[in-house]
Amino acid sequence: MYNPTVARLTYKAVLGRRRAAILFVLPALLLLIAFAVRTLNGVDDQVAADVLGGFALATMVPLIGVIAGTGAISPEIDDGSIVYLLSKPVKRPVIVFTKLIVAIAVTMAFSAVPTFLAGLILNGNGQQIAVAYTVAALVASIAYSALFLLLGTVSRHAVVIGLVYALVWETLFGSLVPGARTLSVQQWALSLAERIAGDGLVGSDVGLPAAVALLAGVTVAATWYAGHKLRSLTLAGEE
Structure with a gap:
């Protein structure tokens, strides 16, 4: 289910x-914010949770999922090289799965690692804040990668649509509108962080069992449909 050649080409594209x-700017900005907050505010568990939740996980x-997920396949579709x-x-299915693995690996590396480092800077992992948000970033990376990989197979405007989803739905509606929160990858990931972190520091509107089921369901469904669309594209090219 994994092809090294496809993986190498995908890493090169992403x-x-x-x-x-x-990809490097966003983690660097998070670490800069963490240093500044720690210097100006000292150690504060709630502030650490707010920074990691408000910037790292929500933005x-x-x-990064948009960049890695769409970048794993949409450039090849746009320039026609996917035909080769x-x-x-x-x-x-091997092509899609390999590209998904690459997208997940890149998203995790550029999001989960700096999230953990930022947590250590902010409060030294007090109340398990750094670990909680790192786990949330890891599981969110999987779902985001699958969603944006799918988006890259169905639209030539995948990056724009992905940015709108990430900035408007996840960051704005997902944070402010109660009904939208249950349909937010961010909230599903926060459910796991809530279980790990100290009491009251992390909150989610979605229960843990539902969050796990939704994360798994969305990932599997998006991956399957991306493979289906790729098969349709092949048939169209052969015709």
Whole structure:
């Protein structure tokens, strides 16, 4: 289910010069914010949770997911080079799964690692804040990667749509509108962080069993449908 050649090409596309620059900017900004907050405010568990929840999980993780998830496949579809890949004797599910693994790995590396480091800077992992938000970033990375990989297969405007989803739905509606929170990857991930962190420091509107089921369901469904769309694209090309 994993093809090294497809993985190498996908890493090259995702970590291209322009995308890599953006990928490094967001974690660097998080660490800079963490240093500034720690210097100005000292150690405060609630402030640490607010910074990691408000910037790391609500903004950085979905934006990196957009870059990695769409970048894993949409450039090849846009420039037509996907036809050459599909002409090789590699099963379509293997292509999608390999690209998903690459997107997840990149998203985790550029979101979960800096989230943990920022948590250590802010309060030294007091009340398990750093670990809680790192786990949330890890599980959110999986769901975001699958969603944005799917988006890259169904739309030529995947990056724009992904940014709207990340900035408007997840960051704005997901934080302010109660009904929208239950349909937010961010809230599902927060449910796991809530279980790990100290009492009252992290909150989620979604129960843990429902959150786990939704994270798994969305990931599996998005991956399956991305494979379905890729098979349809192959048939169209052959016709």
